[in-house]
Amino acid sequence: MTFWLLLTVNSVTFGGLLFLLSAGFSLIFGLMRIPNLTHGSMFMVGAYLGTTLLSGALGFTLNFWVAAVIAALEVAILGALMERLLLRRLAGQQLAQVLVTLGVSFMVADLCLMGWGGDPISVATPPHLNGFIRFAGAAFPLYRMAVILIAVVFAIALWLMLERTRLGAMIRAGVDDPQMARVVGIRVSQLFTIVFALGAGLAGFAGVIGGPILSVYPGLDQDMLPLALVVVILGGTGSLLGSFVGSIVIGFLYNFGQALLPELAYFILFLPMVLVLVLRPQGLFGGQIL
């Protein structure tokens, strides 16, 4: 019983991390019509920047959450620069844009290897969240609870932003019909930069707060990118609800698969994607983008 409860908590935690990662991925795909293949790299860069900010290598040690926010901002700036300097040059050529993101992801992976070395770096849990919550005879790590809480807060905040603000309305308009949005005077190309930076920042933030759970290692980007892809194929592109549901489903499959059938865990992870593709190619909550 305790085993199952713990597994469930771990699944929801991982699902929360995946949501932070894939929400941006899904929005970028929805708006710009390209899968941003650097999204895993953004996650990894965020995580690595976090380790540097936390390790005191810069001469000072930051509070965990401050470090997470700073790393997220840095990654957001990186994302905005990439959109402005590279993708903007290839406007309208989706294939070229995808290939450029792929090329950049290899460059980023190699730069991280150069900068932070090949050894995995473990990240300490923030001290004030080191404890456990005892419930139903099991002890739940406080940090994982905090991650779940953060994911939920972000989900609500993103939802409010998309549904209740002017910016959100513009993004929704851009996702639904970019040409019409342009016609009515929305600067869609500016939205591209904003959404790209937002998505990158969320991924970077997820990388830092995922650090104590996953640790940081070369290849983390290649581990996370397919998961984001699967979540978005499952949930549908450009849909926040889709990312949320997809993330939780994948979080459960990933953790239960690892615990019960470790050799085939990766395979099980992709089964729902196959099912969705066969039965509902646009994803569970997707529009007509796919």
Next chain:
Amino acid sequence: MSSLAAGPTKTALSGAAVGRGVAIIVAVLALVAVPYVIGQLYYVNIASQVLLYAVFALGINVLVGYAGLVSLGHAGLFGIAAYIDAYLLSAGYGHTVAILAALVGALAATAVFAALSLRATGISFIMITLALGEIIWGLAYRWISITGGDNGISVSTRPAPFGIALDSPQAFYEATLVIFLMSIATVAIFVRSPFGAALCGTRDQPRRMNALGYHVWMIRFGACLFSGLLTAVAGILFVYYNEFISPQALALTASAEGLLMVISGGAGTLLGPVIGAALVVIVKNVVSAYITRWNFMLGAIFVAIVVFMPEGLVPGLVRLTRSAWSATGRRRTAPVPAGTQR
């Protein structure tokens, strides 16, 4: 005027056909002679690598170039063939059984992949093939009882077709060359066939092809199978070349390298993927001899080619030679209309 023009063009065409025939024969002879000319085993091995990756790139090009479907999962198909071959060999089966099973297994996997990823086209096709390729990589990496995980599977022998041992690098090169020539000839025939023409039609005008009564999905499915077959052949060559297979050969990087070969050489051309394969293999080996940052180079080349030379090397060069050729032609023919007599 038109009848006057027809005469010289006809002879020029047949002249071009003869020239092309001669060029092909010279090129084949030159390729056969490669190991005896360069001598050093290291370079013979690199030449074998170029040829086996050229087969891989030819396979990817069938989809990317002629069908207009960009796949990032081909390393998975490559790996399925390689792993089936290596696994059966290590389980004690003969080469014939292992190779046939590898081809059949890879084709079956291609059929499943194609059925799933052809639910979409364009960017979504890339995403789905990427995810499928990652599944195969994950299986190779984690399904340790079958694949040996990170340790991979070693293969101790190479096959000996018609009693010719392929253990020496030269012999292996020549065998790879035979398979490469068969592959490129098959692709050339395929492209000229009605099916190839229909495939290009589905790439350029899928809706019109559909309206004309072509079964667009079926044509694309056939192209996927053909592409998968070539990829499987390359995978089997890879196993015998390295006498080893590990998950690294299936990673996204491998699919991206294959795609880079096609795009850098020129997608949708016959020789483009071959030139691209040579470029990537040579740069990879030369660069990794000096610096360890091959992945950075790969990414940088990728970005540079996509941004600055999206058409690829071969179409770019063809365009340049054509314009140079027509320039010289104009100079030669210019006096004729002027009324000079010979």
